[in-house]
Amino acid sequence: MQAPTNPPVDLPPLVAPPPRVKAPTPRPPPPASLQPDSPGVFFTNAAAAAPLGSAHRRIAIAVDLSDESAYAVSWAVANYLRPGDAVILLHVRSTNVLYGADWGSVTPTSPVDDAEVAARKMEEDFDALTASKADDLAKPLEEAKIPYKIHIVKDHDMKERLCLEVERLGLSAVIMGSKGFGAARRASKGRLGSVSDYCVHHCICPVVVVRSPDDAVAEGGESATAMEAAVGAEDVLHPVPEEDAEYHDAAEEHKGNCFYTFTSVFD
Template sequence: MGEENNITITKEQRMVVAVDESEESMHALSWCLTNLLSSSSSSGATTTTLYLLYVKPPLPVYSSLHPAGYLFTGDIVRKIENYGRELTHSVMSRAESVYRSYNINNIKVEKKVGTGDAKDVICFAVEKLKADVLVMGSHDYGFFKRALLGSVSDYCAKHVKCPLVVVKSPKN
């Protein structure tokens, strides 16, 4: 009767961090590792999967009937595809070096790459991965740029079903 039963409840937590070639996204990843993951991993009660999500823009599609179709020969298409692969590798390598510099335990990192309109791909991935939180950097566009281009984070805030953290980079 003198024995104690220690019961540890573990919960799997899933975080998606949207990364791209910008400094803002790498700052958001650093912020996430410092503020969301460092404290949760120290307790040991939570196992976290951190998904690094990069969205490649879609390749332009031209048919031979399209007036600009002659511009995109097989060689050019292959070069565009190679550039996309190199850019993906570069972004993911940068994100991995940011992650590795924190040396946090109890975290599993998975890299995910999607192709298409960033806002749609991010929302789809968050739902498909059953994310508990989405972390994104803010490009901090002004009113006019945001009105013309739209804001990926604004769109995601309206469409994802999990909490969204938008991390603004400090002004230099």
């Protein structure tokens, strides 16, 4: 006897489970970066990481040991310089004072005579006088505890040498008096001296020209606080890399000591 068979049962087709999709790993936000306002502005890594307004500037005050230069230094301390700035008192001493036709020429076979000794002694005395006058000009910087350096060079062309030193030292800006530097004052009102006018048009960094109270009074009783400012092509102060540590700190134990640099086109 044959056993009964069960009727076939239709089973549902096998369905593969949906693939498991791995959730994407969240990415951290990109680090914030400091973008310059202009493509021509260069930021060092240290300057970019520093808070805004704390970047160091290298500011020169061009002086000619006159009252106008003394006023420019005082004005810069009171109105322009800020914490973190490094200041250079830049003085170009004209070699026309000691070299040229006044001393004549000496042939290679000529013995060293009293005239040469006197000329050398006069130059040394003039160097000492220049350094002493520069010390007096730097007193407002010392009192304000602003780091500074006195840089003195010798050249027959003061205007061109000033601009060359500004470029060589990589300055952020240069401040100078409106008159002085041995130039004759111009009769027209509001005109700059020949040196300051040349620097305004040829220096690669911004140039701030400060008018002294005497100039204002002499030209019609204008305000003593009047100032003529001329800015170069880029109205931007470039930060100075921190590795350029060539200035003494006026707040440290050597406060008030200055470094003098004497160079000459004849060296």
